[in-house]
Amino acid sequence: MKTSTRILFSSILVLLLAALCSFFKKELAAGKLVLPYKQAGLTERQAAEHLLSRFTYGPKAGDIERVLKIGLEKWFMQQLEGNLEDEDLNKMLIQYDDINLSNTEVENKYPTAARVLRMAIKDGTINKDSVNKGDQAAYRKQIKDYMELNGLKPQQELYRQFINQKILRAAYTNNQLRELLTDFWFNHFNVSLTKNQCASFIPAFERDVIRPNVTGKFNDLLLATAKSPAMLIYLDNFSSSGQPVAIARKDSALIKNGDVSNKIKKVQPKKKQGGLNENYAREVMELHTLGVDGGYTQNDVTQAARVLTGWTIAPMGEDGYGAGIKKLIDNVGEENLEKRGFVHQGDFLFVPTRHDNEEKVVLGKRFSANGGYDEGVALLYMLALHPSTAKFISKKIATRFVSDQPSPKLVNKMAKTFSKTDGDIKQVLITMVSSAEFWNVDALREKTKSPFELAISAVRSLDAQIIQPYQLYSWINKMGQKMYYYQAPTGFPDRGQYWINTGALLNRMNFGLALASQRIPGVHIDLAALNNHHEPESAEAALTTYSKIIMPERNLDATIKRLKPMLKDPDLDKKVEMAAEKNAAMVPVNDTSGNVKKARAGKKEEMQNSELAQVVGVILGSPEFQRK
Amino acid sequence: MTSRRGFLKAGGLALFGIGMGGVPGFLVDAVAGIKQPGLFERKKILVCIFQRGAMDGLMAVTPFTDEYLKTARPSLFMSAAKTSANKPLIDLDGHFGLHPSMSAFEQVFREKRMGIVHGIGSPNNTRSHFDAQDYMESGTPFKKGTESGWLNRAVGLLGHDGATPLRGVSLTSSLPRSFYGDNPAVAISSLQDFNIQMKGNISGANMAAKSFEDLYDQTSSGLLKETGKESFEAIKMLQKTDIKNYKPANGATYPNSALGNSLKQIAQLIKMNVGMEVAFAESGGWDTHFNQGRETGIFARNVNDLSDSIMAFWLDMGTLQDDVTVMTMTEFGRTVKQNGTGGTDHGRASCNFILGNGVNGGLVHGIVKPLAIENLEDGRDLAVTTDFRAVFSEVADKHLRINNDKVLFPDWSGEKIGVMS
Numbered sequence A: 001m002k003t004s005t006r007i008l009f010s011s012i013l014v015l016l017l018a019a020l021c022s023f024f025k026k027e028l029a030a031g032k033l034v035l036p037y038k039q040a041g042l043t044e045r046q047a048a049e050h051l052l053s054r055f056t057y058g059p060k061a062g063d064i065e066r067v068l069k070i071g072l073e074k075w076f077m078q079q080l081e082g083n084l085e086d087e088d089l090n091k092m093l094i095q096y097d098d099i100n101l102s103n104t105e106v107e108n109k110y111p112t113a114a115r116v117l118r119m120a121i122k123d124g125t126i127n128k129d130s131v132n133k134g135d136q137a138a139y140r141k142q143i144k145d146y147m148e149l150n151g152l153k154p155q156q157e158l159y160r161q162f163i164n165q166k167i168l169r170a171a172y173t174n175n176q177l178r179e180l181l182t183d184f185w186f187n188h189f190n191v192s193l194t195k196n197q198c199a200s201f202i203p204a205f206e207r208d209v210i211r212p213n214v215t216g217k218f219n220d221l222l223l224a225t226a227k228s229p230a231m232l233i234y235l236d237n238f239s240s241s242g243q244p245v246a247i248a249r250k251d252s253a254l255i256k257n258g259d260v261s262n263k264i265k266k267v268q269p270k271k272k273q274g275g276l277n278e279n280y281a282r283e284v285m286e287l288h289t290l291g292v293d294g295g296y297t298q299n300d301v302t303q304a305a306r307v308l309t310g311w312t313i314a315p316m317g318e319d320g321y322g323a324g325i326k327k328l329i330d331n332v333g334e335e336n337l338e339k340r341g342f343v344h345q346g347d348f349l350f351v352p353t354r355h356d357n358e359e360k361v362v363l364g365k366r367f368s369a370n371g372g373y374d375e376g377v378a379l380l381y382m383l384a385l386h387p388s389t390a391k392f393i394s395k396k397i398a399t400r401f402v403s404d405q406p407s408p409k410l411v412n413k414m415a416k417t418f419s420k421t422d423g424d425i426k427q428v429l430i431t432m433v434s435s436a437e438f439w440n441v442d443a444l445r446e447k448t449k450s451p452f453e454l455a456i457s458a459v460r461s462l463d464a465q466i467i468q469p470y471q472l473y474s475w476i477n478k479m480g481q482k483m484y485y486y487q488a489p490t491g492f493p494d495r496g497q498y499w500i501n502t503g504a505l506l507n508r509m510n511f512g513l514a515l516a517s518q519r520i521p522g523v524h525i526d527l528a529a530l531n532n533h534h535e536p537e538s539a540e541a542a543l544t545t546y547s548k549i550i551m552p553e554r555n556l557d558a559t560i561k562r563l564k565p566m567l568k569d570p571d572l573d574k575k576v577e578m579a580a581e582k583n584a585a586m587v588p589v590n591d592t593s594g595n596v597k598k599a600r601a602g603k604k605e606e607m608q609n610s611e612l613a614q615v616v617g618v619i620l621g622s623p624e625f626q627r628k
Numbered sequence B: 001m002t003s004r005r006g007f008l009k010a011g012g013l014a015l016f017g018i019g020m021g022g023v024p025g026f027l028v029d030a031v032a033g034i035k036q037p038g039l040f041e042r043k044k045i046l047v048c049i050f051q052r053g054a055m056d057g058l059m060a061v062t063p064f065t066d067e068y069l070k071t072a073r074p075s076l077f078m079s080a081a082k083t084s085a086n087k088p089l090i091d092l093d094g095h096f097g098l099h100p101s102m103s104a105f106e107q108v109f110r111e112k113r114m115g116i117v118h119g120i121g122s123p124n125n126t127r128s129h130f131d132a133q134d135y136m137e138s139g140t141p142f143k144k145g146t147e148s149g150w151l152n153r154a155v156g157l158l159g160h161d162g163a164t165p166l167r168g169v170s171l172t173s174s175l176p177r178s179f180y181g182d183n184p185a186v187a188i189s190s191l192q193d194f195n196i197q198m199k200g201n202i203s204g205a206n207m208a209a210k211s212f213e214d215l216y217d218q219t220s221s222g223l224l225k226e227t228g229k230e231s232f233e234a235i236k237m238l239q240k241t242d243i244k245n246y247k248p249a250n251g252a253t254y255p256n257s258a259l260g261n262s263l264k265q266i267a268q269l270i271k272m273n274v275g276m277e278v279a280f281a282e283s284g285g286w287d288t289h290f291n292q293g294r295e296t297g298i299f300a301r302n303v304n305d306l307s308d309s310i311m312a313f314w315l316d317m318g319t320l321q322d323d324v325t326v327m328t329m330t331e332f333g334r335t336v337k338q339n340g341t342g343g344t345d346h347g348r349a350s351c352n353f354i355l356g357n358g359v360n361g362g363l364v365h366g367i368v369k370p371l372a373i374e375n376l377e378d379g380r381d382l383a384v385t386t387d388f389r390a391v392f393s394e395v396a397d398k399h400l401r402i403n404n405d406k407v408l409f410p411d412w413s414g415e416k417i418g419v420m421s
Helices: A002-029 A044-055 A063-070 A072-081 A087-100 A103-109 A113-122 A136-149 A155-172 A176-188 A202-213 A218-226 A229-234 A247-257 A261-266 A279-288 A298-307 A323-332 A372-385 A387-401 A408-420 A425-433 A451-461 A469-478 A502-516 A539-550 A557-568 A572-586 A593-621 B004-018 B025-034 B067-072 B100-110 B129-138 B150-156 B202-218 B222-239 B258-272 B298-323 B388-400
Strands: A311-313 A343-345 A348-350 A360-362 A365-367 B045-051 B061-063 B096-098 B114-121 B168-170 B278-283 B324-330 B350-355
Touching (some): A044 A176, A087 A202, A113 A136, A155 A176, A155 A202, A155 A469, A176 A202, A176 A387, A202 A218, A218 A279, A218 A372, A279 A372, A348 A372, A360 A372, A365 A372, A372 A387, A387 A425, A408 A425, A469 A502, A502 A593, A502 B222, A557 A593, A593 B202, B100 B114, B100 B298, B150 B168, B150 B278, B202 B222, B258 B298, B278 B298, B298 B324, B298 B350, B324 B388, B350 B388
Parallel strands (some): B168 B278
Antiparallel strands (some): A343 A348, A360 A365, B061 B096, B114 B350
8 A cells, every 4th residue: 555655656746747847848948048147247238248259250330239139048049040031141142153053063063173174185175195285375275265165164263152152151141150150060070172072062061061950960960961972072981882892893793693793803993992991980980979088999990980881972963973883873773772772862872782781889889780871870870979979069069169178067068968959959059058157257258269250250340341252261361270171170170279379360460450451352341430430539539439349348448558559659640641651652653743742642641541440450450359 | 600509519410410430529528518408599490392292203213224114104204324315314323313304403412412212102092182191291191180290290399498489380371281280380471471561551560560569468368478479579580681682692593483482481581590490381283194294394394393492492501501401292103104195193102302411312212113013002003112101200300309209100110211311
C-alpha cells in the first residue's frame, strides 16, 4: 500500500514538474528573453550600444534610439529571426546578379583561364604554338575577343561581384546579425579563393550552404558544408576513394559487366588517382567539430576518412567540371542511380563504387560493412552532437561575440544549451546574450574590430554611400584581412592580437584619414549632413559633436582631451595656408595666371574644410574606434 | 657601414663558416663575447623567395648528360656544348648545366657561395599548386590545419628579445602563409607607404600623426598601446632614410620587376638596421604548361629575372654579405617529358638555390638518378630525394642559429644534407 501511494505521489510530482517545464519552454519560445544588463550596472542606452556593437557591423546614427524604441529584447529576437525587409539593399545588389548563378552556370560562364585556352585551341581560334610566344598584347587581345564572342567572363569578375555584395550586405542590411553570423560560419568552415579548383564554387557556398543555415541546427550546417563542391575540393574529399583506381574506366567496366575484377587489374592508372585522402576527415574533427583536444586519435581520422569515401561532386555543364564522372553517370543512367546505391542531390554525388565498404570504428562507434552514403551522414551527426563539439563551438561563438578569452563558466552554459537542443544555434546565442558574462563590464569594448568590421563600421557611422565597394576591399586587404583569400582551413584567427600589428595599425589610421577626407574613390560621405547641416562653432565643438556621432555612448573624455591640443595649435591656420599654397603650386597649371589663382583659392577652401575631415579621420583611426 | 665590432664578428663567424680547423681560442672567445646581445645591433638575416607556380628544375639546372631527358624533351632540351647557333648551358660540374639566362649565378657558384639542391620537394605527392604551396609554407606536408607558417615559427625561435616589430617582413600585399602565426610579422607592399598619409597635405599628415601617437600612447588597451608605440617607432626608423631616392651600393642595378623591387626594399630595410631577421618575397609565372621556350621565351625570362634580381641584391649588400643568406623555394617541379603544347606539366621534385657566405657552395647537392622511367616517381616525374624540410631547417639552423626542429618542422625527423658549411 505504502509503496503504491509513494509511486502515485511521485508520479503526480513528475507530471507537475513536466507541466512546469513545458510552461517555461513555451515562455522562452514566446520570446521572453531577459537581458541582465541592469545587474551589470549598465543603463538601457549603454546596453543598446553594447548590443549594437556586438551584433551589428557598428551602430549608425540614430540606431540606439531605434533599438530603445523597439525594445532591447525584441530587437535581438528580430535580429535572430533575420527576416526584416531589405529592399534598398536588394536594389543595390541587382548590379551583381552573377552571384545568383548556380555552380553549373558559373562553370559555363566563368571558365578557368586554362580552360579558356584549351577551348580556344580546340576551336582553332588560337594556335597552340603561339602561346607565350611573340606579341603578348596581341595574344591577350585574342583571348579577350574569344571570351567576349563566346559570352565568357574572367573569373576575377565573379570574385569582384562576390566581394562587392559582401561589403554592401554588411554595410546596409537590416538583418545585421544574420550577416555577422554568415561571416562567422564562413570563417569557421573556411574555404579559400586562393585554391583555384574550388574558387568558383565559393559564391554558391556562402549563398546556399552557409547563409540559410546560420541560426539553424549545427548538424544541418555541417552536413551542408560536407556535401558542398567548395568544401569537397578545398579539403580534397572529392577525390578520396576506397582503393586507388582509374576512376572512369573501372567504374564503367564494373557496371557494364558485373564482376570484372580481372579487367580492373589490367587498367593501369596513368597517374595515381584517388586512394584515401584524410584531409577532410582530419579537419572536420579538428576544426569543424571536436576541436584539436576533442579526444580523437589518428586512427579515428583514418577511419572517418574511410567512412566518407565516395563523397564527391556531380558533373556540371557540358564541358565543365567532372567529365569523367559524367561518363559514369551516363553509363549507369540517371534513372538507375538510386538503385545502384548512388546519391545524387544537386551538385553532390555519392559514388558507391568509390566507397570503402568494410566495417569502420570511429570514436568507439561501429559502422558496419556496406553502410554506403548513410554512414557518412551518421558520422557527421555524431560529430555534430559530440560533447567536445558542444564546447568547441560554444567557445568559438563566445569568442566572437563576448571576449577574446570567454570565461569557462559562460562556455559551459552555452555548451549545455547546445547539447540540450541538439545543436540549436539560435538557442545557444540566446543563452549567451542572457548570461551575466555577456554584460560584464570586462567584456565591454574588449573585442578588437577586424579590418572588415572596422571599415564597415566606419562607413556605417558616417552614413557613407558606397558606389564602388571594391575600393573598400583594397583597404581591408591592406589592413590585413584579405577576405575570402585566407589560405588555411582554420579561417582568420578571431583575436585582437592577430589583427593588430604595426603595418596593419598604421593602415587603420590611414584608412580613417582617407575615408574622412573623401580620398577613397566611390565612397561618398557628407559630414555636414551627418550633423543635420549644423556647422560646429569651433574645431573643438566639431570634435565633441562628431566623436559622439561616430562613437555614441562611449566615454570619450580621454580621446577628446588628447585631440584638443591638435586643434589649438596656434600655427594651424598658417600651416594650413602654407600647405595649401604648396599644393596649389604642385598642381601643374600651364594655363593663364587667372586659373592658377582660382585653383589656389579652391584648394585653400578645401583645406579649411579638410580640418573637419581631419578631425573625423583621427577619430576613426583612434584606438577607441578600433574596439567594439 | 659596418661598425668595427660588427666587422670583427662577421669575419669571425665567417671563419667558422668555412669550417677552418684550428681557430685560435682567443678568436673563439672574442666572437663568443661579441655574440652577447646588446653589444651590436645587426643580426643574421634570412631572405626567402617563393617561386609560385612550380619551377621546372630540370630546365633551370639540367642534367645535360642524361640521354633519357634528351629523348623526353625533344624541343626543350639544351646541351652544354658550344654551338654557334644557341647559347649553351653553363657547365657546373660536367653533369649539371645552369640555364644560360642565369649566367649571373655562375660567379657565386664558382666562388662556392651558392649551393643548389636538386631533387628537392615535398613528401606529399600532391600536384596541386595550392596544396603544395600550403604544405611547404606551413611546413607540415600532411596537415592542412596547422595554424602557423614555418617562417613565423622561425621568428619565434630566434632566441633573443627583439623589440622591433619588423623582425619578419614580407614584401607582399598580404601576409603569406609562411608568416601566419603569433610572432611579429608584417606585410609591406611598399616602404614608401609606411607612414601616416594625407596625400598632398604634409602638415595635416604630421598633425594627424602626432594626434595618433598621443591617443595610442594613452589608450587603456595594452595591445593597442604597445602596437601603437611600435608603429611610430617603425615610422621613425624608416624615415631616417630617403626611401624614394635610394641608391644601391656598388653600382648594383635591380631589374624593374616585382621581385627586383621587393629585393631592393629588403636591402633598404637591412641597411636601415631596423631589426629585420627574416624577409620574404615572391616571384611568379613559373607554371609553364605552354611553350616554355628554351634559350629564349618565358622560362628564360623568368630565370633571368630571378638571377639578376638576386645578384643585384647580393652586390648591393656589399660588406653585409656575411649577414645574409638567400634561399629560393618552389612548390614542386615539372614533368620530365614535355607535353603536347611545348611546355611541361605538374611534377614532383625541383631544385632550389641558396646563396650566402656560410653556404656549402659550388655544389649541386641531392640525388638525381638517371631519368629512366623506372627511376621516376609515378613513372613520370623527377623523384623527390630531399625533403624540403631538411634544407630549410639546415639553413635556419646554421644561419639563424635556430635549432629546434621539433617546433620549426613538427612531424619531421630526417637528416640534413650539408648544404651549409
